[in-house]
Amino acid sequence: MDNDIGHRLRLLQSISDDERILLRHIVDLGQNSQLSGRSRYSCFLDERQLALCTISLEQHLSEGGDIPEYELLGGYDKAERRVIVFSGYGYTVPFSPVVFRGRDVGKLSHRDFLGTLMSLDIKREMIGDILVGEKQTVVFVMNSVLPVVEEITKVGGVGVTIDHDFHESYVPEKKFEIINATVKSLRIDAVLSDAISVSREKAQAFIRSEGVLLNHLMTFDPSERVNEGDVFSLRGRGKFMLNRVGGMSKKDRIFITIHKYK
Helix, strand or coil: CHHHHHHHHHHHHCCCHHHHHHHHHHHHHHHHHHHHCECEEEEEECHHHHHHHHHHHHHHHHCCCCCCCEEEECCCCCCCCEEEEECCECCCCCEEEEEEECCCHHHCCHHHHHHHHHCCCCCHHHEEEEEECCCEEEEEEEHHHHHHHCCCCEECCEECEEECCCCHHHCCCCCEEEEEEEECCCEHHHHHHHHCCCCHHHHHHHHHHHCEEECCEEECCCCCECCCCCEEEECCCEEEEEEEEEEECCCCCEEEEEEEEC
């Protein structure tokens, strides 16, 4: 529990000016919803933004602030990008699933769909998760941009049709590359070294110069500890999870399993 509180405090201490503005905006939405009795909602937020906003709202409540109940909605159970919705009179889900279908839709990538949407001047915060499948791809978008999205007939040069018939079965299973390794310690430099297949010295250089995002918090400290279940990423090198910490080898090294997100 103490580690969790400490991590929350460090998250709040690490925020940028833009994130500070976002947190104030989210609290204002909650207060407005409480005063008006009407539902209010944010745009889509990423995992770090959601973590920061949740902490900020809980802090506001602990200090005697008054906001209504709220939900984090993304369209399906394990959504990464979500909208904060303050419930009230006139409550509706502020986004919709858009299902792209076509003979060659399975050849398209996440980047193809995101590029097409953003080429229409649709901002990233108006777009939720993009679930790329073999037979269809589902994109969650804010209702305010839905009319523009529904006009799309091609993605990456591939013809597509659009409907809104979304089922949970369309959510693809998370795929990982499994990396088994042994480390001398559970420091981030040691774990990152095996995750991206570089020397520990090279991993330390990356951390000191570029930083590693560990559980939504940027760290430049190679000695930062990684625990089982922690998620970390290095820009341009991928996103990883320390999935398992095992026993010790005969040479006093720790067996670990890392999942690299595909």
